[in-house]
Amino acid sequence: MIFQINLSSTCWILLLCLLYSGVINAGSKPKPKNKRLKPKQRDDSSQQPNIIFILADDLGYADVGFNGKRYGSQIQTPNLDRLARSGVILSNYYVHHLCTPSRSTLMTGRYPIHTGLSHSNIIPTRPMCLPEDEVTLPQKLKEAGYVTHMVGKWHLGMQRKECLPTYRGFDAFVGMYLGAGDYFTHMKKVTLINPLRVISAYDFHRDTRQNRTVGYKYYGRYSTHVFAQRAQNIIKTYRSKKPLFVYLSFQAPHTPLQVPQKYKFRFANINMTYGRKTLAAMIYCMDQAIGDIVKELKNAGMYNNTVIIFSSDNGGSRESPASNWPFRGFKGTFFEGGVRAAGFIHTPLFPKSLRGTVNNGLIHVSDWFPTIIQGLSGGNTNGTKPLDGFDMWQTIKARTKSPRTEILFNINTVGVNQRGPQFHPSMRSALRMGDWKIITGHQGELHRWQAPPESKHSDMERTEPHNKKIWLFNITADPYEFHDVSELNPAIVNVMLNRLQEYLDNMTTPVWPKMDASYDPANYGGVWGPWTVRPSFEETLKAEKRQKAREARERKKKKNKLKKARKRNKKLKQQKS
Structure with missing residues (x-):
């Protein structure tokens, strides 16, 4: 016997609503209420960091x-x-x-x-x-x-x-x-x-x-x-x-x-x-x-x-x-x-x-x-x-x-009396090459190792001669720089001084203009900020020409000094012989 079931249109609508809402779907789980959503994670692991x-x-x-x-x-x-x-x-x-x-x-x-x-x-x-x-x-x-x-x-x-x-x-x-x-x-x-x-x-x-x-x-x-x-x-x-x-x-x-x-x-x-x-x-x-x-x-x-x-x-x-x-x-x-x-x-x-x-x-x-x-x-x-x-x-x-293999910490030539193309130990500089580190120039007389005041360690101090100009340390063996070994290793000192000379040969002239006495932030609303305007192209060209002329004069002076020094040395050698 075949049974025929006729559902009214109202029943069909009700059935569809129940299916859509998931009430008759036994496998569905209701969404938790008041649960904080996690932040959206970007899937960008393959991109630039x-x-x-x-x-x-x-x-x-x-x-x-x-x-x-x-x-x-x-x-x-x-x-x-x-x-x-x-x-x-x-x-x-x-x-x-x-x-x-x-x-x-x-x-x-x-x-x-x-x-x-x-x-x-x-x-x-x-x-x-x-x-x-x-x-x-x-x-x-x-x-x-x-x-x-x-x-x-x-x-x-x-x-x-x-x-x-x-x-x-x-x-x-x-x-x-x-x-x-x-x-x-x-x-x-x-x-x-x-x-x-x-x-x-x-x-x-x-x-x-x-x-x-x-x-x-x-x-x-x-x-x-x-x-x-x-x-x-x-x-x-x-x-x-x-x-x-x-x-x-x-x-x-x-x-x-x-x-x-x-x-x-x-x-x-x-x-x-x-x-x-x-x-x-x-x-x-x-x-x-x-x-x-x-x-x-x-x-x-x-x-x-x-x-x-x-x-x-x-x-x-x-x-x-x-x-x-x-x-x-x-x-x-x-x-x-x-x-x-x-x-x-x-x-x-x-x-x-x-x-x-x-x-x-x-x-x-x-x-x-x-x-x-x-x-x-x-x-x-x-x-x-x-x-x-x-x-x-x-x-x-x-x-x-x-x-x-090396680090140049700096070379400072400003204010050094020995001016010219030659590196001089009075220039404040420092260089590390491999295990070795050289420091030149005046570094002050009182040198200090300052421990955290709240620790059990005590500060250490050392007074260096005022005229001392060169320190050499083996940083690998002596990372705390207790022992200056410059007098024990003159060959290493010379190698590092020569390297400093190479850096000096390619050094850009330090920029250190005079203070601009005319500048006063009070004229700019009491705020620190720009006070000059970029020079025009023509002004820049003129300034570059003046700079090149100054550099040419300096080179000429240095060349003449070297010539005079060579002549002097030659005469001294002839007199000794």
């Missing part, structure tokens, strides 16, 4: 946990320690002895002797900046397809708008043009000698290439917080398919020693001097800011394809209670405490076998330019001037031998 370069200012070698804890430092940096110990710590990593030289080298991949910035830090009223014909790291990254942001301290000049970050390759900039200032008010005082006067003006800016604005809204806000929040906001709102480069250049822990009171409470019961507690709180605040930025990377789904590089620009300063222990010296000196920096590279892109390792290869701040451009971004260095840096990506990632 995002790069976050973090630069601390005047950070002591022992003032981060991953270096200083074993020496008794009680400064706490849990986020930096976590990143370093799950990345690659660079134990043989060097920078320059001052802010501007290190920052110019990072931006160009070239030693300061090749960019004219070998003498000292750029001072606000000196009309100078990173030469405009130098190709910069962000410019090459933009060629490779990156979006580029800078946050923090620039300190590479501001005399013209063309000197500013957004004219040197960055799409946007928030921060300070100068090298220091008040952390809360962002005011910077400068004392001028001739005529004697004190200039005080505001230094906080928010720039794009099309629009430069003064960051008045940041007045009263602690700079470390502002920089971190800006970096977080860049990451949080980032929607471009292009890879991201952020150069985050903290002001901390450079003097003046200032920090919100709540960070000092953490160190209230620690046996530190007052200044040391403030320094510790500043570094801890910076560490917390870095931790927040890493969290934002994870929330945005960008962390798995991001490379984080951390570095200090030079050693800890004598002006603050910083410690470069166990190394000798401070910022401004060529001893290890002035030029060996805390540094690491962290990325989930590293294989597990590489995470938590220490790289002992010789690496210099100039190496980041080719490493980032060639090794990380897949770009090229075409169009740059000759680089002093090496691509270290394989050295770090594959643990191959470092291609670097």
Whole structure:
């Protein structure tokens, strides 16, 4: 018997609704209510990595946990320690002895002797900046397809708008043009000698290439917080398919020693001097800011394809209670405490076998330019001037031998009495070749190894003769520079002095113009910023002709001096014979 079932149209509609809603589908599960959705993860592992370069200012070698804890430092940096110990710590990593030289080298991949910035830090009223014909790291990254942001301290000049970050390759900039200032008010005082006067003006800016604005809204806000929040906001709102480069250049822990009171409470019961507690709180605040930025990377789904590089620009300063222990010296000196920096590279892109390792290869701040451009971004260095840096990506990632065998820390010829084409030990210079390191020129009489004050170690001091001009150390055997062996190894000294001569022969004349007494920020709204205009093409040609004529006269004078010296020596030999 065949049964025939006739369903009304109403029944069919009801049946379809039930099927659609899934009520009669026994295998379906209801969606959980009020469950927080995970951040959308970008599937960009095959793309160019995002790069976050973090630069601390005047950070002591022992003032981060991953270096200083074993020496008794009680400064706490849990986020930096976590990143370093799950990345690659660079134990043989060097920078320059001052802010501007290190920052110019990072931006160009070239030693300061090749960019004219070998003498000292750029001072606000000196009309100078990173030469405009130098190709910069962000410019090459933009060629490779990156979006580029800078946050923090620039300190590479501001005399013209063309000197500013957004004219040197960055799409946007928030921060300070100068090298220091008040952390809360962002005011910077400068004392001028001739005529004697004190200039005080505001230094906080928010720039794009099309629009430069003064960051008045940041007045009263602690700079470390502002920089971190800006970096977080860049990451949080980032929607471009292009890879991201952020150069985050903290002001901390450079003097003046200032920090919100709540960070000092953490160190209230620690046996530190007052200044040391403030320094510790500043570094801890910076560490917390870095931790927040890493969290934002994870929330945005960008962390798995991001490379984080951390570095200090030079050693800890004598002006603050910083410690470069166990190394000798401070910022401004060529001893290890002035030029060996805390540094690491962290990325989930590293294989597990590489995470938590220490790289002992010789690496210099100039190496980041080719490493980032060639090794990380897949770009090229075409169009740059000759680089002093090496691509270290394989050295770090594959643990191959470092291609670097020497580092020129600097040659400073400004103010040296012995002028001419010959290198002289009175020139302040330093060079490392393999195991050996030579330092020349006056380095001060009192030399110090400053331990963390809260540690069980005691400071060590040594007084050097005022007229001492040459030191030689075997850095491999004597990394703390206890033993000057220059008198025991005259042959090695001569080899290294000859190498310094070769560098001197190819050195660019240091740029160190007189202070511009006419410049007063009061005439520009009480704000530090550009005050000159780029010269016209005709003016530039005339200036170049004048410069060439001066150089020709100098060459002629040097040639005549050499001729006279040879004649003098010839006569002396004839008289002796």
